[in-house]
Amino acid sequence: MSAALFAGEIPLPVGWQVSQPTGPTHTLSMDTVNQRNGKACGRIDGHASENRARACFTQEFVKDSALKTGINYRYSVSYRTDMPFEGSGSILIDTYTAEGEKGRRQLVSEKLGASMEWKTLSGEVTVPGNVVRTRMLLYLNGRGTVRYDDAFFGEAKEGAPNLLKNGGFEPTDTFFRYDMAPEKGAGAIKISADFENGTVGKVKEIDDNEFYMYARDRDKHRSSFMWFHFMLTGCKDRETVFHVNATPFSALKTGGNGLRSPVASYDGDTWFGIDDKSWNADGDVLRFKHFFTNNSAFVASFFPFTASHITRFIEHHRANPCFKTTVIGKTQQGRDIRMYVITNPAVPEAGKRAIMFTALQHDLETTGAMTVEGIVKFLLSKEPQAQKLLKESVFYVIPMMSVDGIAQGNTYCPVGNMNRQWGINTTHENTAVEKVALDIAKRGQKLDLFLDFHGWCVKERETQFHTLGRELVGEADEKEEMRFIDLVKSRLTGKTHVRLFRKMTEHVTMGPTDIRRLSEGWMKFEGKARLAFCIEIFGEGTALQEDYFSWGRAFAGGIAEFYGAGK
Ligand SMILES: [Zn+2]
Numbered sequence: 001m002s003a004a005l006f007a008g009e010i011p012l013p014v015g016w017q018v019s020q021p022t023g024p025t026h027t028l029s030m031d032t033v034n035q036r037n038g039k040a041c042g043r044i045d046g047h048a049s050e051n052r053a054r055a056c057f058t059q060e061f062v063k064d065s066a067l068k069t070g071i072n073y074r075y076s077v078s079y080r081t082d083m084p085f086e087g088s089g090s091i092l093i094d095t096y097t098a099e100g101e102k103g104r105r106q107l108v109s110e111k112l113g114a115s116m117e118w119k120t121l122s123g124e125v126t127v128p129g130n131v132v133r134t135r136m137l138l139y140l141n142g143r144g145t146v147r148y149d150d151a152f153f154g155e156a157k158e159g160a161p162n163l164l165k166n167g168g169f170e171p172t173d174t175f176f177r178y179d180m181a182p183e184k185g186a187g188a189i190k191i192s193a194d195f196e197n198g199t200v201g202k203v204k205e206i207d208d209n210e211f212y213m214y215a216r217d218r219d220k221h222r223s224s225f226m227w228f229h230f231m232l233t234g235c236k237d238r239e240t241v242f243h244v245n246a247t248p249f250s251a252l253k254t255g256g257n258g259l260r261s262p263v264a265s266y267d268g269d270t271w272f273g274i275d276d277k278s279w280n281a282d283g284d285v286l287r288f289k290h291f292f293t294n295n296s297a298f299v300a301s302f303f304p305f306t307a308s309h310i311t312r313f314i315e316h317h318r319a320n321p322c323f324k325t326t327v328i329g330k331t332q333q334g335r336d337i338r339m340y341v342i343t344n345p346a347v348p349e350a351g352k353r354a355i356m357f358t359a360l361q362h363d364l365e366t367t368g369a370m371t372v373e374g375i376v377k378f379l380l381s382k383e384p385q386a387q388k389l390l391k392e393s394v395f396y397v398i399p400m401m402s403v404d405g406i407a408q409g410n411t412y413c414p415v416g417n418m419n420r421q422w423g424i425n426t427t428h429e430n431t432a433v434e435k436v437a438l439d440i441a442k443r444g445q446k447l448d449l450f451l452d453f454h455g456w457c458v459k460e461r462e463t464q465f466h467t468l469g470r471e472l473v474g475e476a477d478e479k480e481e482m483r484f485i486d487l488v489k490s491r492l493t494g495k496t497h498v499r500l501f502r503k504m505t506e507h508v509t510m511g512p513t514d515i516r517r518l519s520e521g522w523m524k525f526e527g528k529a530r531l532a533f534c535i536e537i538f539g540e541g542t543a544l545q546e547d548y549f550s551w552g553r554a555f556a557g558g559i560a561e562f563y564g565a566g567k
Contacts, residue, residue, distance in 0.1 A: 015165025087142025329432030368453030374552020461494025
């Protein structure tokens with residue numbers, strides 16, 4: 001296997017756009033074996049010739065890069081083909097005026113025949129006046145393989161710079177420096193993602209303490225959020241460097257949480273940020289390094305929240321008589337859905353209000369889960385406010401709803417978006433939580449407050465409260481909602497935003513949604529909660545685990561004051 005081995009693995013050449021008008025009839029890639037110059041050339045493989053099957057590399061000069069008109073330009077490009085070569089290559093240069101398609105004019109259209117040797121084709125063109133856009137297109141029509149290298153387009157005078165970006169079809173530095181580097185390490189550090197919530201793609205040891213890796217397997221289902229989570233062993237007293245190829249994600253497109261990336265932990269429970277980090281110029285590889293002081297460590301793209309963390313949390317609080325845990329059902333794939341029940345057992349349940357929290361309907365929204373943990377830590381503390389609350393209330397806390405998605409490496413809701421499926425009996429998870437609310441009502445207890453937590457990382461800290469406006473729940477409830485929001489708000493830092501749904505069908509995230517299919521809507525209308533909220537915890541990039549626990553403490557303080565347990 002020659003270059004085909006790399007097809008798809010090597011990113012397409014920076015600067016060039018790919019046009020595939022007939023779809024999969026043609027594939028475009030970089031060829032690192034048969035280049036004319038440098039480290040690579042552009043390559044097009046044609047697998048069909050019917051119906052004008054074709055594809056091309058293209059670059060255009062438009063807007064900021066628009067060409068000066070009325071002057072002469074020189075173009076040249078080198079090409080070679082494989083044999084046999086049924087199809088034909090072609091180079092095309094055309095221009096457009098502001099009139100668009102009507103103002104199109106072809107300046108160059110040359111057919112390239114078969115040639116096993118590199119051939120160079122060049123000429124001059126004048127870009128006419130009133131042209132706003134000029135394109136250069138390097139085609140393969142029909143079946144065969146053509147390679148392009150050393151393309152030039154610039155003013156027709158000595159020493160004029162090449163106006164094409166990456167005319168040499170060179171790969172990025174990162175790719176060669178790291179991915180094509182030979183394996184050099186002695187295998188002292190081992191990397192694995194073979195554990196719950198773990199995920200990492202191909203890993204290459206390029207030196208004893210340096211790794212190049214893909215964020216996740218290319219053929220594995222992934223969410224619309226960037227995610228990696230792996231374990232190192234043998235890393236004690238080593239400064240270890242990682243180059244994580246996040247493709248198809250990038251510095252600007254992580255789906256949230258990228259502002260924090262990455263984080264590390266020695267025990268899987270306490271996480272710290274790695275701040276010696278940078279994205280490469282193309283924004284597709286995140287480089288970071290850390291000096292590890294333990295023999296094993298975890299590294300992740302954001303603070304993970306796993307079922308084993310919950311197990312350890314439960315163990316840690318087992319001796320507390322106010323803390324009980326129960327399994328409220330099984331997930332679609334048979335995992336436990338767990339719930340904490342937190343109350344003072346010395347006070348009879350009759351007459352106590354019920355308060356319920358849920359988190360992690362969405363796998364990666366661990367900011368909400370950490371906030372809930374902050375509330376629970378407060379409730380289990382010796383604070384007088386907490387103790388008063390536990391005498392008067394029973395807290396039902398479901399710390400993780402998407403247990404399956406999280407176990408498999410944050411695949412984001414294998415049962416679909418849970419927060420559109422309340423009350424329709426389509427997922428085990430929603431149904432199990434609904435039953436908890438319905439049972440509360442059956443026992444004659446009043447579900448007074450329901451909070452469903454979500455959120456991720458954003459540029460500026462923000463807390464959002466989503467609940468139901470007076471048009472749906474009446475004046476008195478809206479007043480109480482606002483009283484609750486104000487008490488929490490007074491304890492928060494950063495921006496806050498309140499959204500009151502005023503119609504039963506509202507535009508939520510992607511489109512119109514019946515709000516009874518959302519947690520807060522179902523809990524209000526079916527679960528008979530007096531007040532029901534969805535809370536978004538949007539933390540800034542520098543926020544640490546401890547900041548999210550404090551966020552929970554702010555909510556706990558607001559809840560305590562709301563119920564008259566003091567400030
Ligand atoms: Zn969410």
